[in-house]
Amino acid sequence: MTTDPVIPEPGRQIQSLDELTAAQAEDVLAVLAAAAESDGTQAVSEQGRLQLRGGYREGVRHFLLTSGGELVGYAQLEDTDPVEAPAAELVVHPSHRGRGHGRALGNALLAASGKRLRVWAHGGRSAARHLAQVLGLTLFRELRQLRRPLEPLDIPEPVYPPGVTVRTFVPGQDDAAWLAVNAAAFAHHPEQGSLTQRDLDDRMNEPWFDPRGFFLAERGADAGGSDGTGGAGGAGGELVGFHWTKVHATERLGEVYVVGVRPDAQGGGLGKALTATGLRYLASEALPTAMLYVDADNTAAVTVYERLGFTTHEIDLMYRTET
Known part of the structure; x- marks a missing residue:
């Protein structure tokens, strides 16, 4: 989110659209790339960037700001949460x-x-804080980006609960089971918990997707190796947790993309073991650093990650109108 003083701009126009053409999406991506290069962080999240393409999406609107016929600004509004205010x-x-x-x-x-709105300010820049004040928004949420080196990877071997084994995700076979566990694990987190098959397909179609780094924990499946891990395609186990990793090849950065454990399987160390498995995979890919995002008020998760050697690298802030 960026800010500026109020200066008249006679040629400014804002167009609101339900979907973008391929050319419009490319223009928006060019603006985002220029901003990311200048600011050192993406102004629009991965989900928001994925929603630029692929036609109409329920609850999503795009705002194109042009000046002199040139696209110079963009905003996205997503109104899909049945409880919370629309997010932008x-x-x-x-x-x-x-x-x-x-x-x-x-x-x-x-x-x-x-006037019922939540707005992300990625990177927590002072200009964004000023704009939030001007618009009458107050701080609502703090999302931390944590990082740790992967060389050396000084963490214990993962230890899984009895009867739990790990294998990798099989596209087309595991989609429905993963979506169900993801929804259950993140029922309190609408952005993650509301992912649909289309959202999963979007991610699987991205160049970074690699099922080798997408680990599924099953209860009641045939055991694999001595560490409880196996290959792809399990033997009929019940999915109880997962760790989806992501590799940012250009930055040579590994990401703990999302770790989820079904509520009835929480509290037994499964999340910690899955995190360790994913970190070991990222280290095996010769990546020097790992990163992840976690809400600042999720003290249990923050504690787990800090014990695994993660420290705060950057902060994203969300502002909202008074409710």
């Missing part, structure tokens, strides 16, 4: 900041949401 992200091209575009996009989002 926005960006202004670095070469066009300081002209009131950020505030104009913010006001458009407030109007479209009926």
